[in-house]
Amino acid sequence: MYTISSKRFGGALVAAGLVLGAPGCDSAEPGIDGDGDGEISLREDPWGTGRLNTNFLGEDESYPLNALPLVDDPTADTRIHAVWTTRCVDRNLGVTYQNELFYTSDLDGDLGISVVDGALQPATFKKFGDPTVTCSVSGNLWEKTVWGVITHDAVGDHNHYLMLIDRTLDENSFPTHLWGVYTGQGSPFMDDSYTPTCDEDLDPNLEIGTLQYHSYLVEDLDVDPISGDFSEVADQFFIACRSGAVGKSVAWGYAPWEVGGAVHELATRAVRADYCGDGFSYTFEGNPIQVQDDFEINTYDNNLLTDEAAWDLETGAATCVTMPREAIYQNGFVAIACEGGEVTLPACDSGLLGAAEITTKLAQ
Incomplete structure (x- = not known):
């Protein structure tokens, strides 16, 4: 808009x-x-x-x-x-x-x-x-x-x-x-x-x-x-x-x-790194990522890149975050806390990545 x-x-x-x-x-x-x-x-x-x-x-x-x-x-x-x-x-x-x-x-x-x-x-x-x-x-x-x-x-x-x-x-x-x-x-x-x-x-x-x-x-x-x-x-x-x-x-x-x-x-939400699905963005403009999905729209150019997050339609947000794309959140990163700290998103594994409709990787 x-x-x-x-x-x-x-x-x-x-x-x-x-x-x-x-x-x-x-x-x-x-x-x-x-x-x-x-x-x-x-x-x-x-x-x-x-x-x-x-x-x-x-x-x-x-x-x-x-x-x-x-x-x-x-x-x-x-x-x-x-x-x-x-x-x-x-x-x-x-x-x-x-x-x-x-x-x-x-x-x-x-x-x-x-x-x-x-x-x-x-x-x-x-x-x-x-x-x-x-x-x-x-x-x-x-x-x-x-x-x-x-x-x-x-x-x-x-x-x-x-x-x-x-x-x-x-x-x-x-x-x-x-x-x-x-x-x-x-x-x-x-x-x-x-x-x-x-x-x-x-x-x-x-x-x-x-x-x-x-x-x-x-x-x-x-x-x-x-x-x-x-x-x-x-x-x-x-x-x-x-x-x-x-x-x-x-x-x-x-x-x-x-x-x-x-x-x-x-x-x-994936574009904005809105991991919790609550409107808060964990990124700034210009950070490069790669995207893959279940809809045959986007696929990874390089599967060896670091996983960022898995994005799930049922929750409308990320189900896991291995490493945030924004550098200021990467140093000493442990986990993303959602819902006032009551929910912590785990690091992504093959199960969470496989169940998600959209996944993202760090491109740098």
């Missing part, structure tokens, strides 16, 4: 003739105005893919913008007010619209947007000024769409403007997306007016300019920022940056639409 801090982007969103309706507005059509706070900025969370781990979960610590709701709830802390596009297709008439404004809005109660297997599905948009004219947005037409998000906190309402700049396939042919946040400078319908919402993926194996700032869309997912627990929440999607563990586990091959949510959650 994208990350947010207290740093602000200055400037206002300006688009002549368009007005963003506030929550509860009964206007027939949404628009965009100049009252966007621009309060989204980036937190440093570099990690790198391949087998370089991270301790960063991928959660927003300032605003609840990790999961975006797809059905309007006026009482919610986060709402997608509207999505705008200047490109769409009327497949019945065989007409392609270019440089005309279309929208879908929470004023209708349902945005009509859904995510399936990590990809945005086709949605119907209405023409601004003549909502009887409709068209469809699907596939690469989702690129350059502008998303108006309203968040609420003790201070009041805040307007945020995001653009889906790029959508492509990753190394595993999973859909991945580049999101940007409006900088307050330039046209809101030009992608160079946006800066990436995700921090950079520092994987040295990536070609420059490919997927460094991309993320995955995980339908019906919510992640507890303290415990790291996954839960299913209908009618929303989670934006999982590749620079955070929730997204990195997908990049490693553990997409929930392929292996299920429980495996995705377990893999996320």
Whole structure:
């Protein structure tokens, strides 16, 4: 998911003739105005893919913008007010619209947007000024769409403007997306007016300019920022940056639409060295590990490396730890204590390693 801090982007969103309706507005059509706070900025969370781990979960610590709701709830802390596009297709008439404004809005109660297997599905948009004219947005037409998000906190309402700049396939042919946040400078319908919402993926194996700032869309997912627990929440999607563990586990091959949510959650804990399954990470970003699993996704390159841990679906955590991957925990290491010291994880043996769905080895 994208990350947010207290740093602000200055400037206002300006688009002549368009007005963003506030929550509860009964206007027939949404628009965009100049009252966007621009309060989204980036937190440093570099990690790198391949087998370089991270301790960063991928959660927003300032605003609840990790999961975006797809059905309007006026009482919610986060709402997608509207999505705008200047490109769409009327497949019945065989007409392609270019440089005309279309929208879908929470004023209708349902945005009509859904995510399936990590990809945005086709949605119907209405023409601004003549909502009887409709068209469809699907596939690469989702690129350059502008998303108006309203968040609420003790201070009041805040307007945020995001653009889906790029959508492509990753190394595993999973859909991945580049999101940007409006900088307050330039046209809101030009992608160079946006800066990436995700921090950079520092994987040295990536070609420059490919997927460094991309993320995955995980339908019906919510992640507890303290415990790291996954839960299913209908009618929303989670934006999982590749620079955070929730997204990195997908990049490693553990997409929930392929292996299920429980495996995705377990893999996320393995990425973070969350041995006890309670949200505490025993690593820092950049530590290399090797991974093997029962799902024919990953196998060890070198079986002679030191065992780190075995990860079990039944417990949702590690069942044993031979040696933690982070150097500061290795000196004089005896065991990992969980549940307030009441449970001690043993060193791994062949039985525990063989029973686990995912195992990890130290790569250095």
